[in-house]
Amino acid sequence: MNSLIQWNLNVNNLKPSIICLQETNLKPNHNATMKNYQGYFKERQTNPNRASGGVAILVKNNIKSSPIPIISELEQLPSPYIMVGDFNSRNTNWGCNHTDPRGKIIEKIIDDENITLLNNGTFTRHNSSKGTFSAIDLSLASPSISPYLSWEKQSAYPLQHKQMEPKKSKLDTIFRHSRQKSENQMLNNELNTDDIDTIVKQFTSIITEAAHKSIGKTITHPKKTPVPWWSKECNNAIKNYKKALNRYKKTKTIPDHINFKKAKALSRRIIKHQNIESWKKLINDLTPNTPIKEAWKKIRLIEGIQFNETPQTLTIGDKTYHSSLEKAEALAEIFEKNSSDENYSPEFRNSKSKNETDNPITKSRLNVIRAISNRTWGANSIIIMRTYKSLVLSVIDYGSVIYGAAPEAILKSLDPIHNQGIRLSIGAFKTSPIPSILCEANTPPLEIRRNMLTYKFALKRLADKNNAISPYLFNTSPPSLHLKKNQPISTRIKKWLDTTNTPLPKLLSPTPYIFPPWKMNLNTNTSMIQEIQNIEPSEIPKHFNDIILKNFCNHKIIYTDGSKSNVKTGLAIITDEETFKFSSLEINSIFTIEALAILKAIELTEQNWKNIKSFLIASDSLSSILAIQNQGTANEIIKNIQERASSLAPRSVTFMWIPAHKNIPGNEKADVAAKEAASTNINIPKLDLSSFKDTARNSLINSKKIHQRLWDQELNNKLHKIKPFLSPNPNPPSSTRRQQVIWTRMKIGHTNISHVHLMRRESRPNCEFCNSAPISTAHLLLECSNLSEQRKIFPHLTLRDILTNDCTFFSAGISDISSKKQSDTSCGCKNGRPKQYCNHFPSELLDLYILTSQHFDGNKQNTRERIILIGRSVMSLALFLHALRII
CATH class of the missing domain: 3.60.10.10 (Endonuclease/exonuclease/phosphatase)
Structure with a gap:
């Protein structure tokens, strides 16, 4: 009871x-x-x-x-x-x-x-x-x-x-029972007329004015604050729609019905456009530091769900706080006191620390990805991938250098979170193979990413010679037996270097400037940038000689240049009397090679030409000269150039930019010598110096190579047959989420009609057209015997040709196809095929076929018209497959 x-x-x-x-x-x-x-x-x-x-x-x-x-x-x-x-x-x-x-x-x-x-x-x-x-x-x-x-x-x-419900309307409290002395005389004077219309009008005005004086107007707050993407255009569109609707209800005429449908369509289009733009802005605002609560708040805000406003004042005890800073400080003191570990026993603190080690926060962040990855109205796949990397992958990456030493079985527990986040982002079907999902997203597995991040971490510490852990990062001594499961960082780095066949680079240690900015002796000359604009190319060598004779006649001129081939890099320093050639690491960029050539030229001035007081170093690398001008650069090679040039005082060095390949004799000789240094058939000294940026970029390239090797082993994979090489997806920005999901599922080969039986534990269905083979994307497009007539218009196309073209998406609803033939409209395809294979709905290649088939849904028999669009463009195939419920 x-x-x-x-x-x-x-x-x-x-x-x-x-x-x-x-x-x-x-x-x-x-x-x-x-x-x-x-x-x-x-x-x-x-x-x-x-x-x-x-x-x-x-x-x-x-x-x-x-x-x-x-x-x-x-x-x-x-x-x-x-x-x-x-x-x-x-x-x-x-x-x-x-x-x-x-x-x-x-x-x-x-x-x-x-x-x-x-x-x-x-x-x-x-x-x-x-x-x-x-x-x-x-x-x-x-x-x-x-x-x-x-x-x-x-x-x-x-x-x-x-x-969550919207707030109810709030009315300002107004005293409604104000009793004032009656002014009968004024009423009699105002109504002293015989015209009945005038009397009604004046009487109404008097009542309204009296109510305004004695009661006052009420101020209403809206019941629901409009969503942030609501605009005046939305208001006007809804207003016009309601106006047209009310008029049609009264008249029931055809013109008013047409106007009503136009106003309705226009309002829907405006609201949808505003909503989409708001979604894009919302997703772009999400960063790796966005708390999960703040991310959910933004998603709820875009849906029009309101939140309680911050109170204007905060009272704690006898004190009242007004400003935001005061309220924040007061709350911080209370929170600090309440959340202090001193409030708990040592036993509880130990248990709390152990439980916090296994924090499921990453899985809760996946709910944000689910909320924006609807396969019909969701955000663009690129935006969802960016959101996933910001909210989820950043959390997984954090601390991976440390926890990467854990046993492989424990590290594997993170893979489902990573794979599911990517699958939701690209819209792949639930049964899609993991290698296909990673290939389609052009994202490496977590193991490769952890090794890459560990190597980048070690490179930063390698450059800092004073770091306490630097000697242990590249210790090549064999680990003890008990470390086979929990491998130390040095073992993991050595495995990465061996797998990628990467030599250990030499990085300059980050050091502060020896000279203050006002004592830096940096002379640069970039006058030829503007001067060559007004002279003929054949006159450039003569103009350069004039500059030398006028301003640098007492300087020793040194020409530097760098070159990079597919297998090697080289640099050269040229004077009138001598030529110096050096090779460098293959991972170096052109900028680093050119900067190394300038640095080596300064070293030669310190060692070989001590009696010469003035030098002119001429380089055709404008980026290097401009970097030398920047005293706030973070590049250690450029900083080394600046320090050494300033330490030459009282001797001076000037860095000058000259145009390349303009028949300047010294520059042409340096160019030839640098290319010889970059060839593989000469033996010259090698510089093992590099920059952190180049080594980090090379580690990313190596991770892609390792991922490609794994992908090369998937010979029986459906996606591998049409996409053998890893590359980003060319999704046009204008394509909808629905179009991207359709294209992704077609390429992977896992769709609703072909693989939903795995989810339902049923047998695999056969093709409903020929009933002779299991249904699949490849079977419908290339093999089904009952669709052979439709395929005759494309007799030489393969599945790879159909699903990997470069044509742009376009929208073509069923209602838009009003005739059997469509006009010839170029799509701007860049794949080099003949024009008849690169048009949207070319009239000589496209036919519209309508088939009728019987389907059973429980005890009910439904008849559906099936539209089969066999066209060169991706969207025509997408509509065809969508009509067959394949997605």
Whole structure:
């Protein structure tokens, strides 16, 4: 009896729209009732004479509802949905102290079905016999409605789900009962006329003015603040739409009906455009430092869900704070005091530190990716990938240099998160192979990325000779036996160098400037940049000689140049009497090679020409000369040039830019000598110096090479047959999310019609046209015998030709295809094929075929018109496959 009274109190206080109950313990066909609620019950059919288990859903009578029979797996649930219940599964992701086998199963279902978990980690059950707490009551929702839901635990019962509601209108409090002395005389004077229209008009005006004086106008606040993307154009479009609708309701004429449909279409187009632009701005604002709460706040804001405003004042005890800074400082003091570790016992602090090591924050960030990756209305794939890298991959990368020493079995637990985030971003089907997903996203596996980041970390420490860990990073001594599982960083770096066949570079240590800026002796001459604009190319050598005779006749002129071939790099220093050639590391960029040539020229001035007081170093690398001018550069090679040039005082050195390949004798000789140094058939001294930027870029190139080697082993992969080399996807910016998802699934070869049977545990279906082979993208486009007539218009195309062309996406709805032939419109394809293969809907190649087939949906027989568009462009094939439910 007490329980029933308590439940009635909860219902009266909280007024829930829907109540979900479990463990109802009702016998079959013995349903309970609750006032003002319609109940739906499901009892356990074990023993008809014994009450056990059971669930119930109670819905308010003023809400239209009906039961949905569930006779299969989760796929039958209509979207959107909310699913709650006692799952009796424990997992650290939703607040339990440990993970059991059932918890792993539920976690896998949540990940595979793209379900959002609403629990916030609060315990929902207390075991009074053992004194333990657990969170076995779960609340799940589809991603499309998750931004509208919040979750909290009430003291009266374990769970409650509340939908966020807009604030009600607030009216300023106005004293409405002001009684003033009646002014009858004024009323008589104003109404002293015989015209009835004038009397009505004056009487109305007097009442309005009296109400304004005695009561005042009310100021209303809008019930719901409009979403941030709402604009005046949206207001005007909705206003015109409603105006046209009301007029059509009155007249029912054809012209008004046409105007109404135009206004409706225009309003939809304007609102959709504003919404899309707002989505793009929202996603671009997300950075690696964006907290998960802030990211969800932005997504809810774009949906028009409002939040409580910050209070104007904050009162704590006897003190009141007004400014934002004062309120922040006061709250910080309280939070610091409450969250101090000194408030807890040493035993609890040790347990807390251990639990925080296994932090499931990355999986919660995947919910943001789910919310914006809907395959129909979601954001652009490029934007979603950028969001994934900012919110999820950045968290995985953080600390990977340290935890990369963990056993491989533990590191593998991160792979599903990485793979799922990429799959959601590109819109691949759930059964798509992991190598195909990584190839389509042009993203390496986590193992390769961890090794690359570890190598980059070591390079930074290698340059700093004073760093305490530098001697241990590249220690090549064999590790002890107990380190085979937990490999130290030196072992991992050595494996990376051996795998990539990369020599260990020599980096200059980052050091502060010896000379202050006002004592830096840097002379540069870039006058020829402007001067050569006004003279003929044949006159440039003479002009250069004039500059030398006029300004540098007493200087020793040194020409420098660098060259880079496919296998080697080289540099040269030329004077009138001598030629110096050096080779350098293959990973160096042209900028680094040119800078090394200038640095080597300064070294020669210090060693070989000590009696000469003035030097002119002429280089055709404008970027190097401009970098030398910048005293705030971070490039250690340029900083070394600046330091050495200043230390030559009282001798002087001037750096001059000269144009390349303009028949300046010294520059031409330096160019020839540098190319000889970059060849493989001469033996010259080698400079093993490089820059951190070049080594970091080379590590990225090596990671792509390793990824390519792994991809080369996937010979039986469907995507490998049409995309054997890793490369970014050429998704046009104007393509929609739906188009990108269609194209991705077609290339990977895993689609709804060909692989959904794996999710449902059914046998693989055959082609519904020929019924002689299992259905697949390749079969429909290239092999189906019943579609051979349609393929005759493209007799020589392969699957790779169809799915990897460079044509631009275009939109072509079914309603837009009004005739059997389409006009010839060039698409600007850059693949070099003849024109007849590069047009959107070329009239001589495209036919429209309409087929009718019978399909069974349970006991209902449905007839659908199937539109098959066989065209050269990707979207024509996409529409064809979409019509066949292949996506």
